[in-house]
Amino acid sequence: MEKRQLTYKDAGVDIEAGETLVERIKPFAKRTFDSNVLAGIGGFGAGYLMPKGYREPVLVSGTDGVGTKLKVAQMANVHDTVGIDLVAMCVNDILTVGAKPLFFLDYFATGKLSVDVAADVVKGIAKGCEIAGCALIGGETAEMPDFYPEGEYDLAGFVVGVVEREDYVTGESISPGDVVLGLASSGIHSNGYSLVRKLFFEVLGLKVDDYVEELHSKVYEALLEPTRIYVKSVLKLLEEVPVKGMAHITGGGIPGNLVRVLPEGVDAVIEKGSWPFLPIFKFIQEKGNVPEEEMFKTFNMGIGYVVIVSPQHADRARQLLSEMGEKVFRIGEIVEGRGRVVLK
Known part of the structure; x- marks a missing residue:
């Protein structure tokens, strides 16, 4: 055969x-x-x-x-x-x-x-x-x-x-008095989805094409909103304003990422009410009964990118970034400390 x-x-x-x-x-x-x-x-x-x-x-x-x-x-x-x-x-x-x-x-x-x-x-x-x-x-x-x-x-x-x-931006020159600016995220971006999927599909029992009134969208539309790309806005900023440090807010949230650019001897104090939390994060926190500390450790909470500048350059930086289409918030300041991020 x-x-x-x-x-x-x-x-x-x-x-x-x-x-x-x-x-x-x-x-x-x-x-x-x-x-x-x-x-x-x-x-x-x-x-x-x-x-x-x-x-x-x-x-x-x-x-x-x-x-x-x-x-x-x-x-x-x-x-x-x-x-x-x-x-x-x-x-x-x-x-x-x-x-x-x-x-x-x-x-x-x-x-x-x-x-x-x-x-x-x-x-x-x-x-x-x-x-x-x-x-x-x-x-x-x-x-x-x-x-x-x-x-x-x-x-x-x-x-x-x-x-x-x-x-090359290193963060080494960051000093007390500097201003922390936050650039708005488009949504969850690409972190925390193990928790998100557990909440939406297991705890709440939703389907991907279900409409969620609080989010004014279907589940997949809210969860698949693409991560914002900040390249052109920030490169334009760097051409005109001295920037001391920057952080991409991904897994670990603001505390876990901003700390990576802080030199010894300073803390970053972040004011939690200084920018609007997006509806998707309010939904996750309320429906999942997720502690606020856990939310900030897991998600960007509406801030996808952080820029640190001296006080005299803060207004110009905000203006330039806004002109490039970014939503910019003054979310905190640099103080003397031990290289920590403090949420208050």
Whole structure:
């Protein structure tokens, strides 16, 4: 009896689908290219020229994922927003030292490749790169049968940026009297979703397409609101105002992230009532009976990015950021202390 021929596709890996995906996403990626891109999607490596005009350039890299927010996207079958989250989590991080994002790469892993789903994800990544002003020059699609449950995928992102060495923002000059400005978040961003999913889908028993009166939206619409990308606003600010320190408010909230840029000898005192809490956070706290301290440790609470400036530059900083479309609040000040964040 003739032996059956076994192929890679029989084992669950569809090479042709992968090739189709590459062709599908090329137009999205090419829209993000600038004159420094030498080679992009489809090759073994992607080349990017160092931009001209830097005397002592420092390359800054970052990597991150989207976390279990992906599960909400998969439940709702909405895949074109989490790519924005992926870019945001990476570029907002390197922005805190003053780095301009240059190029971005993504890693998409799944058990069985759906070209339509993957294309939607990459479309979102490309949109995030356009918002951030960086080029999507490459990535990897991994189809791994039996590794992921059907319909699930994971994402990771990688960004490289550049900043002039003398302009590298370290936080070392932060001193008593400095002003802490908070830039509004668009929502939950990409942290705390294990708690969010437990509350919405287990405790409250909601479905992704249920309408929630308090949020004036369906569940998936509120939970999949993309992370705000602050790059262009903050880079404009850095051109005109001396900034002493910055923090991207992600997992750990304001206390867990702002503390990372404080030098010894100072505390940041944050006034909790100095900005409006978004409805989504009020809903989570009330419906889940979540202690306020836990809320601030888990979520951004409406502040997605923090900038610290001297008092004489605070008004100009607020004006510039507002002109760039940001909602800006004076949320605290720097005092003598021991490198802590104090909520009051």
